[in-house]
Amino acid sequence: MTPEQRLADLRELFLSAPESSATRVLAVMLSLGLVAIVLRLVKRRTLREEYTPIWLLVAVAIALVSTVGPLLDALTRAIGAWTPSSALFFFGQIFLVAICLNYAVRLSQLTLQVKNLTQELAVLRTVVEQGEGSPR
Amino acid sequence: MLIIPAFHEEERLADVLRGVAAAAPDFEVVVVDDGSGDATAAVARRGGATVIRHPFNLGYGAALQTGYKYARRMSADLVVQMDADGQHDAADIPALAAAIARDELDLVIGSRFLGVGDYQMDVLRRTGRAVLQALIRAFGLRISDPTSGFQALGRRVLDLYVRDSFPSDYPDVDVLLVAHRHGLRIGEHAVAMAKSERESTLHGGLAPVYYAYKMLLSLWAASSHPRSGATREGTR
Numbered sequence: 330m331t332p333e334q335r336l337a338d339l340r341e342l343f344l345s346a347p348e349s350s351a352t353r354v355l356a357v358m359l360s361l362g363l364v365a366i367v368l369r370l371v372k373r374r375t376l377r378e379e380y381t382p383i384w385l386l387v388a389v390a391i392a393l394v395s396t397v398g399p400l401l402d403a404l405t406r407a408i409g410a411w412t413p414s415s416a417l418f419f420f421g422q423i424f425l426v427a428i429c430l431n432y433a434v435r436l437s438q439l440t441l442q443v444k445n446l447t448q449e450l451a452v453l454r455t456v457v458e459q460g461e462g463s464p465r
Numbered sequence: 466m467l468i469i470p471a472f473h474e475e476e477r478l479a480d481v482l483r484g485v486a487a488a489a490p491d492f493e494v495v496v497v498d499d500g501s502g503d504a505t506a507a508v509a510r511r512g513g514a515t516v517i518r519h520p521f522n523l524g525y526g527a528a529l530q531t532g533y534k535y536a537r538r539m540s541a542d543l544v545v546q547m548d549a550d551g552q553h554d555a556a557d558i559p560a561l562a563a564a565i566a567r568d569e570l571d572l573v574i575g576s577r578f579l580g581v582g583d584y585q586m587d588v589l590r591r592t593g594r595a596v597l598q599a600l601i602r603a604f605g606l607r608i609s610d611p612t613s614g615f616q617a618l619g620r621r622v623l624d625l626y627v628r629d630s631f632p633s634d635y636p637d638v639d640v641l642l643v644a645h646r647h648g649l650r651i652g653e654h655a656v657a658m659a660k661s662e663r664e665s666t667l668h669g670g671l672a673p674v675y676y677a678y679k680m681l682l683s684l685w686a687a688s689s690h691p692r693s694g695a696t697r698e699g700t701r
Contacts, residue, residue: 441629444523448531451497452538455517 343411344402356395363388383428466541467492467558468532470525471549472499475508481547482512484555492545492558495535499528505549525614527633533618533626545617553615557656561617564652571649572622574608574641575615575656582657589673596677597638600684606645608653611638615656621649632683635676639683646687 330338367384370376394401394417405416467485471478478496485494496509500522509516517531529546536544543565547553557575564570577584586594597611618626625647631640645651 444527444633445629447519447521447523448527448534451517451519451531452535455515455535456538459515 340411344405344413348398348413353395356391360388360392360395363391387424466536466539466544467494468497468529468536468544468546469494469509469514469549470497470499470528470532470546471501471505471509472522472525472528473501473503473505474549475501475504477551478505478508478549479512481549481551481555482509482514485547485558486513488555489545489558493539493541495532496549497528497532497535499523499525524633526631526636529636530626530631530633533623537623537627541623542620543617544623546614548614552659554657557615557654558617561615561654561656564654565617565619568619569650570652571619572641572644572651573617574610574613574651574653575617575658576608576610576613576653577656577658578609579653579655581655584658584660593673593677597680600681601638601642601645604642604645604688606642606651608638608641608651610653611641613656613658615658621647625649630686635679638680639687642684642687 364385367376367381367388371378371381394404401413401416404420405411405413408416408419410416410419467489469478469481469485474481482494482496485492494512494514496506496512496514496516498506498509498516498518500519506516506518517535519528519531523531532546533544543562545558545562547555547558553575561573561575564573594610594612598608601608601611622644625644626636626640630643641651
């Protein structure tokens, strides 16, 4: 048996290893907890509604991949990973990078808006003060 | 109109304003106090300037842009900008503004490298200037002092510089390149300058590295700006 064949067999062994039901239960609890936290933040007006879909989708995705076994197996095989947990980390990191970039873009837009508002305020205040100081 | 962005300049601003009053009495002086925690605004008012005050610090470029926005609101056709640290000589203001007033140029840069004065640069800054010059020359723009903050601007430049793309921190060669690509007429006028406080602050820690990185990125972004109209430059 060549080293490549041994590695392929070893990988198949990893992929076919039975999953612990504790992991599934933990993932479902994590998913439900995330939904609860998001809804609570919205209720307290700490999180705006337009930011909630992405996190609810994440919760649904966690619940799906943890309960529908073949789904995570298929994903793991598709990306060439050895274990389902590696696949989860891979997709998790992609998601985190994407969301950070998205927030950086939003932050840039907000910085520009704050700058423009501040400039407008400063200019208008000067104009108003000039009007108040001029003879009537 | 003369725009002076100022941040924590209570000590030097009074002398600058006295110089301006003597050399360019016809100019309305506007000091943009960029959120100073000292008496910069009070000193400016005592010196007879109109004061625009940012409630907090936005950066040198944003302070300049606030001045441009005010100038447009006041329908000013000609703006001269100078620093508040005494680096620039107010006696040069009329000469800088002359070509704009005659509508021969849209933007005049006060250059310290055209044979007037004895401005000395260290190796790092000389290298940086050479690199910037070479980069903008690749885009067809020949400027001897691309980082000079002593400039005279016409109405068309104001219209361009109030846009969101104007940088809040260091508006240097990138904005010159944008002006060039919009077909604005850019020229230079020889001026004498003292050591710059603003440029000295760029020598701390990683600041020069960030400046170089930011300028390269800005130049790349500016180079993709749409080109419009014919371009003319001249050294005066």
